[in-house]
Amino acid sequence: MFYGVDLTSRLMLGTAQYPSPQVLLEAIEASGAEVITVSLRREGAAGGAFRDLLAKSRCRLLPNTAGCHTFREAVTTARMAREVFGTSWIKLEVIGHADTLQPDPFALVEAARVLCAEGFDVFPYTTEDLIVGEKLLEAGCKVLMPWGAPIGSGQGLRNLQGLRTMRAHFPDVPLVVDAGIGAPSQAAQAMELGFDAVLLNTAVAKAVNPVGMARAFGRAIQAGREGHQAGLMLERDMASASTPVFGLAELA
Numbered sequence: 380m381f382y383g384v385d386l387t388s389r390l391m392l393g394t395a396q397y398p399s400p401q402v403l404l405e406a407i408e409a410s411g412a413e414v415i416t417v418s419l420r421r422e423g424a425a426g427g428a429f430r431d432l433l434a435k436s437r438c439r440l441l442p443n444t445a446g447c448h449t450f451r452e453a454v455t456t457a458r459m460a461r462e463v464f465g466t467s468w469i470k471l472e473v474i475g476h477a478d479t480l481q482p483d484p485f486a487l488v489e490a491a492r493v494l495c496a497e498g499f500d501v502f503p504y505t506t507e508d509l510i511v512g513e514k515l516l517e518a519g520c521k522v523l524m525p526w527g528a529p530i531g532s533g534q535g536l537r538n539l540q541g542l543r544t545m546r547a548h549f550p551d552v553p554l555v556v557d558a559g560i561g562a563p564s565q566a567a568q569a570m571e572l573g574f575d576a577v578l579l580n581t582a583v584a585k586a587v588n589p590v591g592m593a594r595a596f597g598r599a600i601q602a603g604r605e606g607h608q609a610g611l612m613l614e615r616d617m618a619s620a621s622t623p624v625f626g627l628a629e630l631a
């Protein structure tokens with residue numbers, strides 16, 4: 380449940396870098412995603428055509444503040460996005476580093492506080508830091524989006540222990556792993572850890588076959604979720620025979 384909205388699919392898909400608009404639409408369809416994220420810059424550059432294209436997907440839009448490096452830029456972009464796209468949902472990105480594209484947690488919390496007070500439903504792109512997570516919740520966020528790895532890196536879940544701890548620390552907060560996912564197995568792993576959803580873009584858009592990859596991610600996320608719900612076995616240090624030892628032939 381994200382800001383009162385129940386979704387069937389746990390995949391949120393980015394809409395940048397696809398080889399063509401048609402491939403983008405087919406990839407969204409194949410993925411089963413019900414939420415797609417879109418940047419205001421892209422919409423501005425296409426003069427409304429991009430929004431019309433995305434409307435064909437019938438997905439809920441999650442505008443983002445991608446590329447914003449300051450509190451001011453992010454807040455202004457969010458306000459414009461609400462007007463342009465007609466939704467109070469905003470994926471809040473305030474980038475701190477040009478090379479790692481790591482979130483700036485200080486500007487992020489500040490921007491989240493202002494936007495939540497203005498009635499936005501904020502999806503903050505953050506790190507797995509627990510204190511920052513708590514500050515974002517205090518600011519009014521009802522969802523947290525920790526990174527898996529730097530945006531566009533495809534490295535998967537770089538800090539497995541940190542993400543596990545985050546899940547345990549915020550048991551009732553919807554958590555979405557956002558960014559850095561490179562393969563369907565990594566998305567499945569996020570779901571197995573108990574995350575509520577995954578947001579990704581590059582791994583699908585830059586695949587040799589984006590439509591096939593979108594479908595694979597959709598299925599992997601569903602499988603990972605089912606695995607989590609079915610209860611994963613505990614890891615053991617030592618072997619434990621899986622075949623019963625009674626009934627073995629006794630050789631004289």
Ligand SMILES: CC(=O)[C@@H](O)[C@H](O)COP(=O)(O)O
Pocket residue numbers: 393394395416443445470529530531532533557558559560578579580581582
């Ligand atoms: C589209 C978007 O919002 C990205 O900023 C997002 O974080 C996805 O990252 P990847 O491209 O690494 O999947």
